[in-house]
Each structure stands twice: as structure tokens, then as C-alpha cells.
Amino acid sequence: MSYDAPAPPTPAGRVIGVALALTLVLTVFVLAFSWPSVTAEPHNLPVAVVGSDDAVTALRESLDEAQPGSVELIETDNRADAVAAIGSREVYGGLVLGDPAAGEAPEVLTATAASTATHQLMTQIAAQLQQGIQEQAADATAEALAAAQGGATPPPLPEVPEVTVTDVVPLSADDPRGxxxxxxxxxxxxxxxxxxxxxxxxxxxxxxxxxxxxxxxxxxxxxxxxxxxxxxxxxxxxxxxxxxxxxxxxxxxxxxxxxxxxxxxxxxxxxxxxxxxxxxxxxxxxxxxxxxxxxxxxxxxxxxxxxxxxxxxxxxxxxxxxxxxxxxxxxxxxxxxxxxxxxxxxxxxxxxxxxxxxxxxxx
Incomplete structure (x- = not known):
């Protein structure tokens, strides 16, 4: 009866080489799948904007200060044009600024179907707009109180309009989060x-x-x-x-x-x-x-x-x-x-x- 001789053990150098090569493969896999989410941030994200020149300029400066280079504002004539641009995927959202001083609340247009990430960004911009309106109202209130203390007739306190967020292209009701x-x-x-x-x-x-x-x-x-x-x-x-x-x-x-x-x-x-x-x-x-x-x-x-x-x-x-x-x-x-x-x-x-x-x- 003959017996097959056992295979010789793998040389130590080859063992180490195989282990290092597999480690390299593992590293590549980890980098490939984690790198996009770790480094992701908006770069010149196109967003439509409707408003006066002064209001658009002030908004652009505010966004550049808060998130430099994240948003590229594309001016449109009216809300309908902004909605159309979202529907054709030329932009990811829209900002209808209105006139807060006249009681017209800004409206933020978003499209969850385009991306939940951009929807989150648009809601952050809505919060930023709301904060700016509240700060302006606080300044007007302070001026009214100062005028009242000085004996002058204080101006009427301004109403604080609420910024609305409208999802113009929502996701399916069966998949609301995408x-x-x-x-x-x-x-x-x-x-x-x-x-x-x-x-x-x-x-x-x-x-x-x-x-x-x-x-x-x-x-x-x-x-x-x-x-x-x-x-x-x-x-x-x-x-x-x-x-x-x-x-x-x-x-x-x-x-x-x-x-x-x-x-x-x-x-x-x-x-x-x-x-x-x-x-x-x-x-x-x-x-x-x-x-x-x-x-x-x-x-x-x-x-x-x-x-x-x-x-x-x-x-x-x-x-x-x-x-x-x-x-x-x-x-x-x-x-x-x-x-x-x-x-x-x-x-x-x-x-x-x-x-x-x-x-x-x-x-």
C-alpha cells in the first residue's frame, strides 16, 4: 500500500506575501466604499433663485459665508420657471425670496426625488433664511422699544413670516425616504x-x-x-x-x-x-x-x-x-x-x- 507524501508547507516568505497582498486588497475595498461618504460635500450645487437683485446679492453673500462654494445660485424670473428648472433637473431646488419686510414669506422649493442629500441642504438653507428674518424682526423690535422709551410713537412691530418648504417632486408614497x-x-x-x-x-x-x-x-x-x-x-x-x-x-x-x-x-x-x-x-x-x-x-x-x-x-x-x-x-x-x-x-x-x-x- 502506497501513501502520498504530504505537501510541503508553504514557505514563510510566500505566506507573508499572500497576507500582505490580501491586506492591500482589503484596504482598496475599504477606501473605495468609504471614501465618497467621508469626503462628500456640495460643490457649486445649482439652485434656482427668484428675487430682487439686492435680495439675491445678500443671499449669495450669506451662503458664501456659511458654506463657501457649496451652492451656485441660478436666477430665474418667477416661481414657475424655478419649478420647471427643478423638473428638468437643471437645478436641485429653488429659493423664492419674496419680501419679508412686506410680510411675504420666502419659499424654499426642494425635490426629494432628486436626492435626499440635497433636500437636507435645502431645509438647512430654509432654516438659515428663517433665522435671518427673525434677526431682522428682533432689530425692528429693539428700535420700537427704544423709540417708546424716548417718548416717540413706536412703529408697529413687524410680523415674522414663516419660511415654507415645498417638495415639488416628492418620492413615491411607498418609498418616502428614497x-x-x-x-x-x-x-x-x-x-x-x-x-x-x-x-x-x-x-x-x-x-x-x-x-x-x-x-x-x-x-x-x-x-x-x-x-x-x-x-x-x-x-x-x-x-x-x-x-x-x-x-x-x-x-x-x-x-x-x-x-x-x-x-x-x-x-x-x-x-x-x-x-x-x-x-x-x-x-x-x-x-x-x-x-x-x-x-x-x-x-x-x-x-x-x-x-x-x-x-x-x-x-x-x-x-x-x-x-x-x-x-x-x-x-x-x-x-x-x-x-x-x-x-x-x-x-x-x-x-x-x-x-x-x-x-x-x-x-
């Missing part, structure tokens, strides 16, 4: 990655993988519409348009993975998820607007599948007047690039097979 919409982004990303990896492993042939990705994306988009639109109610709008956006989002993630595999072989299975998960997801702007990310990462993230899919789904669901062409184009380019890589891989494999057959044929 947690369902935000949570749906990760399953779309994960589903696209699982589909691309699973098809790459289980299906042989580059063009057959393209077919599999197409079927997977269409069926998967339909299933997600049934869950997110009809069951949970986290997305709104036209369900066919929602389904098209979901299907294209899945294809834009899965197709590049199968394309990488067609060109690079097995290493392509890892390249796709790394690109989508570690690069695209942190800068997607799914949890917060792109304007909250430093440098140009927010804009770059909108041209990667996680960011484009998050923006597109939010647009077709809540903002039918918004121009979503850039998101459609970005997703189509990624899906098309995946198909093109698969075609290139198919042509290369076919050419290699023909050359091998020619060499093996008898002279």
Missing part, C-alpha cells in the same frame, strides 16, 4: 456582474454569450420592473421605459465582462467586476449627487454604468422632462463596447482555429 430607490442600485450592479461572470463561465462561444447577455438583460429588466415598479413602488413613471432603462443597465455591466473574457480569457472575469465595483460604483452618484464628489469624479462617474444607470432610472421614474440622453448614450456605449469585444474575440478565436487546422492538415 431608501428603496437607493438600495435598488446595488442589486442592478451585482446582477449585471453575476450575469456577466456566470455567462462567461457557463456559455462557450463569444457570440453565444452575446445572445445570452441579451436574453438575460431583457428578462432581468422585466423581472426588476415587476418588483420595483408594481410590487415595491420604489420607481414610478412609464413601466415600459423603466424596463428599458433596467435592461440596458444590466447589459451595460454584463456585456463588457463577457467581452473582456472573449479578448483576454479568464483574467477578463476579474477585470469587469473590478472596473464596475471598485471604480464605477464609488463615483456613481447613486447615494448622493455628483456635485457632492471632489474634483471631476462625479462627472466621470456619470459615464460609467453604475452612475449612468442610477441617473437614468431616477430620470425616467420621477423627472420625465429631464434630458436623459447622456445616460442612455453612456449605457449604450458600454453595452456596445462589450458586444464589439466579443466580436473581436470571436474573430480571433476563429482565425486561430483555422490556422491550427491548416497546420495540422497533411501536406
Amino acid at each position: 431608501s428603496g430607490l437607493a438600495a435598488a442600485m446595488f442589486p442592478i450592479l451585482l446582477g449585471g456582474m453575476i450575469g456577466g461572470i456566470g455567462i462567461s463561465v457557463a456559455v462557450t462561444g463569444a457570440l453565444r454569450r452575446v445572445l445570452a447577455v441579451t436574453v438575460y438583460s431583457v428578462v432581468g429588466g422585466g423581472i426588476l420592473v415587476g418588483i420595483l415598479h408594481f410590487w415595491f413602488g420604489t420607481i414610478q413613471g412609464d413601466w415600459l421605459l423603466d424596463g428599458a432603462a433596467l435592461a440596458l443597465s444590466i447589459a451595460a455591466i454584463a456585456a463588457p465582462i463577457t467581452g473582456f473574457v472573449a479578448v483576454l480569457g479568464s483574467p477578463g472575469i476579474a477585470l469587469g467586476p473590478v472596473l464596475m465595483m471598485l471604480v464605477g460604483n464609488p463615483i456613481s452618484g447613486a447615494a448622493m449627487p455628483p456635485e457632492f464628489l471632489p474634483w471631476h469624479w462625479g462627472a466621470i462617474g456619470q459615464w460609467m454604468p453604475p452612475g449612468a444607470s442610477a441617473t437614468l432610472l431616477r430620470d425616467v421614474s420621477y423627472f420625465p422632462d429631464a434630458d436623459a440622453s447622456a445616460a442612455w448614450l453612456a449605457l449604450a456605449l458600454w453595452a456596445g463596447a462589450g458586444v464589439l469585444l466579443s466580436v473581436v474575440g470571436h474573430a480571433r478565436a476563429t482565425g486561430s482555429a483555422r490556422r491550427a487546422a491548416a497546420l495540422a492538415a497533411p501536406a
